[in-house]
Amino acid sequence: MSPAPDRPEQDLLYSDVEEELRASVRALLAARADSARVLGRVEDEQPLDLDLWRALAVDLGATSLPIPEALGGQGAGLRETAVVAEELGRSVAPVPFLGSAVLATGALLHLLGQGAERGGPDAQAEAALTRLAEGAATAALVIPLSTYPGGPLPAVSADGDALTGTVRSVADAAVADLLVVLAGDVLFLVEAAAARVTPVVSLDLTRPVADVVLDATPGVRLSGSGEAAVRAAVLVGAGILASEQVGIAEWCLSTTVAYLKERYQFGRPVGSFQSLKHRLADLWQELVLARAAARAAADALATGAEDLEITVLVAQSLCAAVALHAAEEAVQLHGGIGMTWEHPVHLYLKRAKADEIALGTPGRHRAALAPLVGLTA
Amino acid sequence: MSPAPDRPEQDLLYSDVEEELRASVRALLAARADSARVLGRVEDEQPLDLDLWRALAVDLGATSLPIPEALGGQGAGLRETAVVAEELGRSVAPVPFLGSAVLATGALLHLLGQGAERGGPDAQAEAALTRLAEGAATAALVIPLSTYPGGPLPAVSADGDALTGTVRSVADAAVADLLVVLAGDVLFLVEAAAARVTPVVSLDLTRPVADVVLDATPGVRLSGSGEAAVRAAVLVGAGILASEQVGIAEWCLSTTVAYLKERYQFGRPVGSFQSLKHRLADLWQELVLARAAARAAADALATGAEDLEITVLVAQSLCAAVALHAAEEAVQLHGGIGMTWEHPVHLYLKRAKADEIALGTPGRHRAALAPLVGLTA
C-alpha cells in the first residue's frame, strides 16, 4: 500500500481572526489565570475555576466555536478551537475545555453530522449542543482520558434507558452538568446529578480526572452510531490537544529563556552557557515542527480533509513528545527552584505528562498511523 | 517469569597478564598498523594485511588464546581474546581476527566441548584447531556476518560429504584457508581452495565480506551438533565484538578530544566550547558503561557463567550503539576534515556501522534478551 495521495496545500498560518481570538483569550487568562492564581487553587476542594470557565464560555464564546450558528454557536470550526487550546495550554488554566468544548461537543457534533446524512438530526443532541453553546451547561464525554484511537471503549450496559457501569479517569467530569455516555453503539445523555461522580487525586493538578459510576442511571438515548461519534471525538480531541501541547511547550521554552537571561552563576548569565543555549535551540527547533504539525491537524479537522486521520496522528505523536521534552527541560534548567512547589513549572510538567497519556500515548498514535501510510509490520 | 538469580560477582578488571598482552598487541599495531598504513591499503586488491596477521598469530600468539594447550594453544580463555579485540578495534587493523580466531575457532571449540561430553573429541576438529593455533591456517565460519542470536542459519545442503549452497556477506572469508560450513546440523571443514569465494565491495573497508559458493564441494564431516556449535560461536562473537566496539569508541573519543584541544576557532580551542565538552562527557559516560558491560561479557564467556547469554546480549546491544555514537560524534566534531577520505575517522565510522549489524543489531539483541529476563510481550 502506498501513502495517501497529496492534496491541495493546507493553510498553516494563523488568520487575523484567529489572532484576534487569541488576543482576547490571552488577555482574559492574563487577568484571571496568572500562574500564582492557578497554583493557589490546585489544592482547593474544586480546583477547576468555574468563574473563569463562564467568562471564557459566555463572554468570549470560546467554547461554542465549532457549534453551528443555528444552535447558538459560532459555526467557526476547529482551527479557532485549536487557537483557544493553545492559549489554555500556555496558562494551564483549570477549565473543563477539553472535556466539554472538545470531547463532549465533538461527539454530539458528529452525531449531528450523521443525522444530516440520515435525513434528520437528533433533537436531543441539538438541545444539548444549544445548552453548551450558550454556556448554560458543561458536559463531559464519559471515557477514560487515556482512550486512544482504535483502542477499547468503556463497557457501559443499557437496560432500556437505564445505564450501568463504571468509567475511570474521566476528564472534567467533576464539574459537568451533562454526561455523554456510550453504551453499546448508542450515545446517551445523562444528567450528572443522577450519576455518582468521584473526583480522583490526579497527576495533573490543573485537569483532574474523576470516576463515573452509573447504577441503573436514567439516560436519554440519542440516534446514530455512538461508537462512531466517540471515535470521531477522540480524533478531534487528539488533534486539538496537539495545539494545547504547542502552548505548553511555548510557555516552557519562553519562561526558561527568560529565567536563564536573568539568573547569574559564575559571573555570567546562565543563558550564556553554550550547552544550555544549544539545548534551548533544539527545543525551539522541535517547537517549530510541532507548531506546523498542530496547525496542519487543526486545519485538517476544520476542513474534514481526506487524510485527516494521518495528519492528526502525526501531530499528536509529535506534539505530546515535544511538550513533555520542553517541560522536562524547563524543570532541569530552572535548577533547584524548578523542583519547588512554589514555582509554577511543575504544573506544566504534570500537565505535559498527563497529556502524553491523554487520548493516546505517542506510541499508540504511531501504531495507529503506520498502516495508514503503508508501513506495515 | 522472574530474572535470572544473582551469582558471585564477576571480575570486571583487566588483570596484569591482560594488560601485558594489551601492551604487546598495541605495540605491534602501532608499528605495523598506524592509521596512514591502514588507510593506504583499503583499496588494494587484498585489503587484509596478512603479514600483520601472521605477526599477530605467530609472534604474539594472539589468535590461539582460547585453544587448549594440548592443541598448541594457550588455554587462556576469552577474557584475553577480548583484550586483543579491544586493541584491534582501536586500530581497525585489517586482519581476519573475528572470522578466524573468534567465530571459526569458537565453533570448533564448542564441538570439542560437545565431544568431551560424549566421551571423545573429533580428531578432525582437533587437527584444524591445531593448525589455527600454530598460525598455519586461517579459517572462516561460513555464515553471513549479520547472523543474529536465534536468527536463521544458512541453508547449505549436503549430499554425502559434497556441499552445495551460497552464503553471502561472510566475514574474512576471502583470506581463509579453511571454511567451517554448517549443513543441516552437521559442521564440515572445507578447503577454501575448493570453494568459490568472491570478495564483495563492503561498507567496512577494513573488514570486507565475501560470498561463498559451494557447488558439490567436498567437505570433511565433524561429529557433534553443528547448529549448537554455530549458535555458540555467534554468542561468543557477539560478546567479543563488544570489546572491539569499546576499542572503537575509545579511539573515537580520545582522537576527538585531542583534535578539539589543538583546533582553534574564534580564538579559542574548539574543545573549550561547552556544548562540545558536554557531548564528549556524555560519550565518556557511555564508554564507562560499555566497558563494564563488555568486561562482564568477556568474563561470562571465559567462565561459562549461567547467565552468559543475558550478559552477552546486554553487552552487545549496548556497545554496538556506543561505538556507533562515538564514531558519528567523531565525524561531526572533526568538522570538514572528518568528511575527507584522507582522515582515518571514516574507517571507524564504517567499522562501527558494520559492527552494529554484525552478529545482530542492537534491536535483535534486545528482542532475544527480553524473554530471558522475564520481559515478555
Place this chain on the structure above:
Amino acid sequence: MSAPTTAREVRDLVADLLARHDPATTERTAFLNARWEAGLAWVGFPVGLGGLGAPRALQQVVEAELAAAGAPDNNPRRIGIGLGMAAPTILTFGTDEQKQRFLRPLWTGEEVWCQLFSEPGAGSDLAALGTRATRDGEDWVVTGQKVWTSTAHTARWAILVARTDPDVPKHAGMTYFVCDMTDPGVEVRPLRQITGEAEFNEVFLTGARIPDAHRLGEVGDGWRVAQTTLMNERVAIGGREVPREGGMVGVVSDTWRAHPELHTPEALDRLTKLWVESEALRHAGTRMRQQLAAGSPGPEGSAMKLAFARLSQALSGFEVELLAEDGLRHGEWTMFRPELVDFTGRDAGYRYLRAKGNSIEGGTSEILRNIIAERILGLPSEPRVDKDVPWKDLPR
C-alpha cells in the same frame, strides 16, 4: 513600461516571449538570452538585468508557464552557487559595470560560479581566514588555500573573501572579490570525501591576480558583503514544495515496503517516528513558504536545516541497519567527480555517509544552534576572546 504586478500581466509577457521564440525551434542558449532580455529571468531583478522590478512571488508564474510550454530552463541545480549566492551579492554590492558583465552569463549558465570562502583553518570561524590579498598597482595578488569548493573545476568565476589587513581585528580586515578561475595562479584539486567521490575541491591560490575592478564592496568590508552571500544561502535551503514522503523518508519507506522479511516491531516504530518527524518537517516547510508569501518571513529556516540534517542522518542510518546482510555491502568506492549530487541517490551506504555532511555543509549544526540561541531566542553571547585582537595575534 511600469513593472507588472499581477500574474496576468506576467503571463502576457511570457506569451509574448514564447510567440517570438518558439522553444521547440530555438537553440537553448539563444532562448535563455531572449528570456533574459525580456526581463523574465528573475522578474524581481531590475530592468536591464534580466528582470522587471516586479514582486518576486511572480517568478513562480513565469516558471510554471514556461515549463508548461516546454521551454528549456537554465538548469538551476548546476549553477546554484551563481544563482543563490553570487547573484544577490553582486546585485547588492556590485558596480554597474560588474552587474552588466557578470549577471547575464551567470544566469544563462554560460559561466559557472564557485565560492572561495572556507579554509582549512577557517571553517565555522570564517572570519579567521588567512588567505592574503595584497595590493599591487591596479591588481590584488592573492595567496592562500581554500577548501570545500564545489564546481571549482567547472567554474569560470569565484566569489572570494581574502584578508587585506592582518593588523586589525579579524572581522575588519577582509575584502570581497570576484576571482577569475582561469588565472594561472589558481590550482584546483579534487577533495575526496568519505563516500569515495569528490564533490568538492581544494583551491590553491599562488599569486593569483585580481583587478581592483573585480572587488565587490569596499576594502575591509568583506565580512559584511559575505554576510549577504551567506544569508542568501540560508534562504535557499528548504524553499521548494515537497510532496509527502519526498526526500529521504520516501526512499527509506520504500526500502521498508520492499523487504517484509526484515521487519521487526522495534524497527517499525523507529521508522514511524522518523516518518512523523519528516512529515512535520514538511509541514514546517509549507508554513514557512506561506509566511514568506504573506510577507512575514520567519526564522523557521534555521529549524528546518537542523531538523533536515538530523532526520536525513537518522533515516539513512536506519536503512543501512535494516538492510543488515545487504547493509554490509557497498556499491563502489571509486573516486570520481559527480556532475550533480543527489543525497537520496545511489545505495543505502552512500546515503548514510553523504548525509553526515548535512550537519556540516552550509554552516554546522553547532553554529546554527548558536545563531538560533542568540538571534532568535535572544540568549546572551558567550564571553568573546577574539573580538578586539588584531587578526595576526589570534591564537590558532
Place this chain on the structure above:
Amino acid sequence: MSAPTTAREVRDLVADLLARHDPATTERTAFLNARWEAGLAWVGFPVGLGGLGAPRALQQVVEAELAAAGAPDNNPRRIGIGLGMAAPTILTFGTDEQKQRFLRPLWTGEEVWCQLFSEPGAGSDLAALGTRATRDGEDWVVTGQKVWTSTAHTARWAILVARTDPDVPKHAGMTYFVCDMTDPGVEVRPLRQITGEAEFNEVFLTGARIPDAHRLGEVGDGWRVAQTTLMNERVAIGGREVPREGGMVGVVSDTWRAHPELHTPEALDRLTKLWVESEALRHAGTRMRQQLAAGSPGPEGSAMKLAFARLSQALSGFEVELLAEDGLRHGEWTMFRPELVDFTGRDAGYRYLRAKGNSIEGGTSEILRNIIAERILGLPSEPRVDKDVPWKDLPR
C-alpha cells in the same frame, strides 16, 4: 596495640565486643558507644576516634559480623550527612578538641548533622555564596539564607560555609564553620517540592553566633575545606553493591510484568533498552568497587551519577506512560516531612517527579559534565569572567 591488618584480627575484636556487650540485652545507644570505644565504629579512623587506624576495607568485615550477631547499627541512612560529609571533613581539618567533641555523637546518631552550603543565588556556583560571617570578639555573627538542607529540622549541628571577606575574589573569601542549629538566630522552614512533600528546608540565619573555636580550617580557606566535603559526597554515591534489577529498573520491570494488558511492542523495546543500560550501570558499579578494592580508584563515579539520573528519570517516566489510565491518577499531594526518602517508593507519579531531582541534587548533571570534560578528558576550560574580580563586584 598495633593496628589490625587482617580480617581474622578484626573478627576477634568484634567477638570480644559482643562477648562484653550482648546486643540482645544491651540498650542500643550503650551498645553503639561500646562499639565506638572498641574502635569498631570505623576501623579506618584513628585510635581514640572510634577507629583502629586499620585498612578501610576491613570495615566490611565488622559490619558483616555485627549484622550476623543481630547487633544494632547506627541507622546510617538517617545520619548520612554526618557520616558522609561532616565526619571526613572534621577528621581532615578539625582540631583535636573538635574531633573529640563532635565525632562520637555524630557516629552514634545521638547528634544529627546537616549541611548549610547552597543558597538561592549560589547553587551550581557554590563559591558565589553570600551568607556573611563577621567577627565579633570570640564569635562570628552569621546572616544569610541557605536552601536545600535536608534534616535541618532534626539536626543539632550543621557544616556551614560563609563569606568572611567580600573584597577578594570569590574563592578566597570563604570560611568553614560548625553551626549550632539550636542557636536562636537559626530558623528552619520546610521547603515543599514538586512531589508535594518537604524533604528539604530553607534555613534563615539572622545574627546566628558561632564561636571561633567552631571554625574548621583557616579563615579564608573555606573553599578548600568544602571541596573535601563535596569529594566525600561524590564518593558516597554508587558505593553499594546492587543486585540485578535493584533500584528503579526492578520496580518498573515488575510493573510491566504485572500488567500484560498494557504491553505493546514499542513499549517492550524501550523497557528492554532501559533494562540493558541499568544492567550496564550495575556492572560499572561493580567495576568501580573492584578498582577501589584493588587500590586504583577511577573517576567512573561521575559517569555513574550521570547515568543514574538519566535512567531513573527515563524509567519512571516510562512507567507513568505505560500505566496510562492509572498514570493519570496520583497517590497524594499532602505536604509532610518524610523521615527517609526512597526514590523508588510510593507510586509511579511520585517516582517520576522525585527522579527529576536526581540530576540536580549533589551537583547538577550539567556541572558534572563540565567536571568530566575538564578533569577527566582534559578539555580546556571556558573563558572565566569571575576569577579575579572581588566577590562584591560580581554581577548577580
